[in-house]
Amino acid sequence: MEKKRSIIGVNRRHFVKVSGAGMLAILTSGVAPMTFARSKKQITFTQSWIPNGGMAWIYIADAKGFFKKRGIDIKISRGFGSTASAQSVGQGKFDFGISAAPTATLQTIRGINLAYLACCSYSSTMGVVFLKDSGIRTPKDLVGKKCGSVVKSGEYPFLELFGKNADFDWSKVDVVQVDNKIRTGVMLQRKVDFISCFASSVVPDVVSKGFEVGTFLYKDFNMPFYGYMLITQPEMYVKERGLCGDVTEAVIEGIRYYIKNHDESAEIFFKAVPEAGMTASKRMQFEIELDLYTHITNTPEISKFGLGSVDPKKYQNMVNMVVKNLGKSGEKTPDLSKIMHLDQMINNKYKITGAELELIKKLGAPGARALG
Numbered sequence: 001m002e003k004k005r006s007i008i009g010v011n012r013r014h015f016v017k018v019s020g021a022g023m024l025a026i027l028t029s030g031v032a033p034m035t036f037a038r039s040k041k042q043i044t045f046t047q048s049w050i051p052n053g054g055m056a057w058i059y060i061a062d063a064k065g066f067f068k069k070r071g072i073d074i075k076i077s078r079g080f081g082s083t084a085s086a087q088s089v090g091q092g093k094f095d096f097g098i099s100a101a102p103t104a105t106l107q108t109i110r111g112i113n114l115a116y117l118a119c120c121s122y123s124s125t126m127g128v129v130f131l132k133d134s135g136i137r138t139p140k141d142l143v144g145k146k147c148g149s150v151v152k153s154g155e156y157p158f159l160e161l162f163g164k165n166a167d168f169d170w171s172k173v174d175v176v177q178v179d180n181k182i183r184t185g186v187m188l189q190r191k192v193d194f195i196s197c198f199a200s201s202v203v204p205d206v207v208s209k210g211f212e213v214g215t216f217l218y219k220d221f222n223m224p225f226y227g228y229m230l231i232t233q234p235e236m237y238v239k240e241r242g243l244c245g246d247v248t249e250a251v252i253e254g255i256r257y258y259i260k261n262h263d264e265s266a267e268i269f270f271k272a273v274p275e276a277g278m279t280a281s282k283r284m285q286f287e288i289e290l291d292l293y294t295h296i297t298n299t300p301e302i303s304k305f306g307l308g309s310v311d312p313k314k315y316q317n318m319v320n321m322v323v324k325n326l327g328k329s330g331e332k333t334p335d336l337s338k339i340m341h342l343d344q345m346i347n348n349k350y351k352i353t354g355a356e357l358e359l360i361k362k363l364g365a366p367g368a369r370a371l372g
Contacts, residue, residue, distance in 0.1 A: 053292070054289055056286075058074075058251070058254060060254045061257075066251075082100040083099075085099045090231075098230055098231065101225065101226035101229045104229055109323060113234050114232075117237075119301075119309060121228040123219050126197075127162070128196050129213055131212070132372060136194060139221075140166075144172060146174045147175050148183050148195040149176070150177070150197075152180075153197065155218070184202055200292055208288060224311075224315075224318050226310060227296070230248060232244060251308075256307055258290075262290055266286060292370055294360060294363050305351070
């Protein structure tokens with residue numbers, strides 16, 4: 001009988017191992033078996049978008065040999081959005097990948113089978129962004145102002161809840177629907193007073209252009225939306241648990257090195273993705289992205305449970321919000337005990353405390369300042 005492992009940021013009653021009956025259900029569910037890469041340990045990995053500072057750690061993990069020392073050869077591909085990455089992994093087009101936690105949750109309730117192995121980003125940074133000279137100081141100042149929003153953007157369905165939690169009536173905000181290509185521009189051109197967005201995608205670009213911004217992030221208003229989750233297929237987790245563990249540990253090692261070694265990590269990334277460092281402005285934008293990523297990684301979870309883990313209550317709260325606000329009739333809240341495997345994969349190895357935690361706080365401080 002397998003020896004029980006300690007829990008890493010996961011309540012055993014909520015996030016338990018897949019039972020034998022659960023495994024049998026997976027294997028007999030009619031899902032076509034996929035060909036696994038265990039024999040050669042060659043894996044494919046999809047990012048959720050174009051390479052940037054929020055996911056550059058995968059290149060650091062590769063370049064520093066964290067995969068190689070575990071006998072893994074990884075092929076990294078760019079992504080086309082978190083919905084696409086979740087679907088591609090769920091359909092077996094990639095062995096592993098990342099997807100924003102709210103998006104992956106929505107795909108799960110829509111029938112895409114996913115297994116969750118680790119948290120790779122501790123905030124989606126969804127919320128609103130405004131220029132410091134806009135006169136906006138508190139969320140209530142948004143009332144009567146114009147907001148530029150992209151209807152299909154992930155933060156949009158939760159704006160009313162944000163208003164409720166921030167103690168103002170969102171219906172009193174004048175929402176202007178814009179294309180995602182011009183969303184930031186309409187704010188900089190003063191055509192709107194603020195925008196709703198993923199701050200990690202907007203703030204580095206705006207700050208690198210010389211503007212000072214302010215933000216109200218959902219996470220600060222009892223809306224704990226996690227960022228990227230490391231995902232694979234349930235069949236992969238069942239049949240190739242050792243490989244899943246090796247990939248997870250390589251990823252977490254990469255993240256840990258990335259947030260502690262900014263200068264070296266930047267050079268590794270620019271070597272792997274030359275176009276990202278072609279100009280001084282692009283390099284500056286990446287540096288802000290790295291600072292911001294380091295800042296949002298500095299959460300209680302990494303010292304209490306370990307890097308890669310989540311707070312189970314916060315995660316369940318996020319899932320409930322996704323189901324309530326985005327779920328269709330008949331769609332149910334997923335049983336996290338059958339899909340979340342963070343405790344088995346990480347096993348309490350990556351707690352960050354003491355001097356190491358202080359270093360991360362220091363290196364992430366510019367990211368906090370960038371958010372205003």
